Amino acid sequence: MASGTTLQKAIDLVTKATEEDRNQNYAEALRLYEHGVEYFLHAIKYEAQGEKAKESIRAKCVQYLERAEKIKESIKKGKKKPVLDGGSKEDKKNSDSDEDDDDPEKKKLQTKLEGAIVVEKPHVKWSDVAGLDAAKEALKEAVILPIRFPHLFSGKRVPWKGILLFGPPGTGKSYLAKAVATEANNSTFFSVSSSDLVSKWLGESEKLVRNLFELARAHKPSIIFIDEVDSLCSSRSDNESESARRIKTEFLVQMQGVGHDTEGILVLGATNIPWVLDAAIRRRFEKRIYIPLPEEHARATMFKIHLGNTRNVLTEEDIKELAMNTEGYSGADISIVVRDALMQPVRKVQTATHFKKIRGPSPKDPNVIMDDLLIPCSPGDPGAMEMTWMEVDGDKLAEPPVTMNDMLRSLATSKPTVNDEDLVKLEKFMKDFGQEG
Numbered sequence: 545m546a547s548g549t550t551l552q553k554a555i556d557l558v559t560k561a562t563e564e565d566r567n568q569n570y571a572e573a574l575r576l577y578e579h580g581v582e583y584f585l586h587a588i589k590y591e592a593q594g595e596k597a598k599e600s601i602r603a604k605c606v607q608y609l610e611r612a613e614k615i616k617e618s619i620k621k622g623k624k625k626p627v628l629d630g631g632s633k634e635d636k637k638n639s640d641s642d643e644d645d646d647d648p649e650k651k652k653l654q655t656k657l658e659g660a661i662v663v664e665k666p667h668v669k670w671s672d673v674a675g676l677d678a679a680k681e682a683l684k685e686a687v688i689l690p691i692r693f694p695h696l697f698s699g700k701r702v703p704w705k706g707i708l709l710f711g712p713p714g715t716g717k718s719y720l721a722k723a724v725a726t727e728a729n730n731s732t733f734f735s736v737s738s739s740d741l742v743s744k745w746l747g748e749s750e751k752l753v754r755n756l757f758e759l760a761r762a763h764k765p766s767i768i769f770i771d772e773v774d775s776l777c778s779s780r781s782d783n784e785s786e787s788a789r790r791i792k793t794e795f796l797v798q799m800q801g802v803g804h805d806t807e808g809i810l811v812l813g814a815t816n817i818p819w820v821l822d823a824a825i826r827r828r829f830e831k832r833i834y835i836p837l838p839e840e841h842a843r844a845t846m847f848k849i850h851l852g853n854t855r856n857v858l859t860e861e862d863i864k865e866l867a868m869n870t871e872g873y874s875g876a877d878i879s880i881v882v883r884d885a886l887m888q889p890v891r892k893v894q895t896a897t898h899f900k901k902i903r904g905p906s907p908k909d910p911n912v913i914m915d916d917l918l919i920p921c922s923p924g925d926p927g928a929m930e931m932t933w934m935e936v937d938g939d940k941l942a943e944p945p946v947t948m949n950d951m952l953r954s955l956a957t958s959k960p961t962v963n964d965e966d967l968v969k970l971e972k973f974m975k976d977f978g979q980e981g
Contacts, residue, residue, distance in 0.1 A: 550590075551601075554583030558608055570615050577612040581605050666722040673716060673723050674849060674875070675842030679833045682707060683720065686810055686831070687728045691765055706799060706811045706828050708773070710818035711835030711970060712962040714876025717814035720835070721769045724812065732763035738775045741791065750794035757798040757809070764808030773813035774820050792822060799828045816966070818973050826977060834974040837874055837962060843867040846875055850882035856946035866951055873960045881951070881958045888950035889943065896920030898928040904942050917942035 561576030584605050588598050670680055686704040690697045697703050709717040725733040734756065741752045760766040770776065776791060799811055813829055815821065826832070838846060844867035851858070870878060899918040906912040919942040921928050933941075 550583055551587045554580050554587060557583060558604075561608070565611070565615070570619060574612055574615045574619070577608050577615070581608050581612070584608075666726055668719060668722040668726050670723055670727060672849065673720055674845035675838050676716060676720065676835060679709065679720060679835055680723075682831055682833055683724055683812075684727075687724055687731065687767060691728060691730050702807075704810065704831050706813070707831045707833065708813045708815070708818065708821075708826070708829035709833055709835050710815050710973065712837060712874055712966060713816050714874035714961065715835045715837060716875045717835050718771055719875070721771070721812055721814065724767060725769070728765075728767060730765065732760070732766040734760060734766060734768045736768060736770050738772070741776065747790075750790045753791060753794040753798060760809050765810075766808065767810045767812055769812045769814070771814050772816075773825075774815045774817050792825070796824050796828065799825075818977075819969055832977055834970065837872065837967075838878075840867045840871075843870050843873065843878060846878045847882060850879050851886075851946070854886055854946060855943050858946065858948060858951070862948045862951070865948075866955070869955060870960075872962065874962055877958065877960050877962075881954050884954035884958055885946055885950045888953060889946060892920045892944050893933050893941065896933060897930060898923045898925070899931055899936060900925055900927045900929065902942055906939070907941065907943065908939060914940075916940060919944055 557576050557580035561573050561580055564570075564573035564576060584601050588601050588605075670684075673680065682704070686707055690703040709720060711717060721735070725735075736756065741749055741756065743749045743752060756768065760768055776795065811829070818826075818832070844863050847863050847866055870881070873881070898921050900921040901915070902917050902919050903913065903915050904917050906914050906917075918936050918940050923930075
């Protein structure tokens with residue numbers, strides 16, 4: 545019978561694996577365990593009859609996989625003798641000391657959190673962030689200086705332990721955090737969201753918070769960046785769930801609790817709605833910096849940054865005019881305006897009915913000058929040829945430059961996203977608890 549064959553094959557494989565395990569041929573045992581488990585899983589999926597039989601096979605799979613993991617760990621560490629499941633107490637004691645007394649549950653939680661460590665630097669420099677000088681100075685003071693000149697921060701002079709960036713959406717709070725991750729070369733940067741810390745299992749969420757801080761202490765100097773911190777640390781109230789309350793309590797204890805060393809750890813939070821934060825959490829963010837909507841000179845810089853090296857015919861005066869016309873726009877809004885304007889030349893190519901020949905650099909190699917490049921034009925232009933973009937050779941299309949008209953057209957259709965009501969609340973919060981960024 546087919547089911548008997550697969551199941552029997554799995555049993556034979558794990559029997560051989562345990563024999564090899566006993567004979568200390570660990571590499572072969574590991575291969576056989578993994579192979580056997582694959583057959584068991586196939587049997588569960590396609591052949592096992594009844595839920596009870598499936599449960600029994602699953603339990604066996606877990607057992608064999610655990611053993612395989614132990615062997616794998618031992619091979620990795622170069623140990624000759626892995627922990628035997630039925631070993632003597634003394635053997636177990638010795639093996640435990642080899643494992644640095646690591647609690648397997650703690651290890652599992654820390655492995656889960658290791659995904660929050662930003663390994664690849666985002667390549668955002670301070671110069672890429674337009675304006676926000678006070679915020680940049682505060683972050684340099686808290687992050688870069690203590691790493692570069694640790695002797696300056698001795699005795700009573702200690703760097704900031706918690707910085708909260710608050711302001712309307714799209715003003716560059718997360719972007720500043722990216723700049724910190726890039727510029728703080730020797731630091732470990734943890735980018736944490738609520739999904740990393742909230743678990744469906746009772747008691748696991750606060751353990752994750754504790755393990756996050758333990759991991760940060762082990763990798764210090766480290767920065768823990770929590771975007772939308774209000775989702776984790778809103779005001780405590782009577783009608784909230786018990787688990788939410790416990791997460792907040794663990795945060796409070798870890799950020800500045802008794803017996804917890806916070807040296808070398810900076811907690812960086814970002815939020816659009818700081819007034820919902822719990823008062824105790826607010827107190828633990830020692831610096832609360834308001835990231836406002838960009839001023840006119842910052843908006844002009846943003847237009848230049850977002851245009852980059854795309855071909856355009858905009859003058860300094862045009863950029864100034866655009867900056868003046870975008871009062872109330874956030875950095876993200878300006879980015880959308882420019883992105884839409886950058887698409888206007890593509891739309892011109894799509895809708896053009898006539899093209900004309902021009903001289904210019906080849907699209908493939910800018911050092912080669914070509915005389916027969918084609919660019920969209922109006923039917924009345926001298927040398928206009930009636931054709932659509934489908935008839936243009938891919939190597940012959942000249943990129944139409946972005947013009948002021950393109951920018952104004954995009955500006956007319958892209959509206960600011962920041963609400964005046966929220967701005968009033970944010971400014972009130974800044975006057976009461978924060979400082980200008």
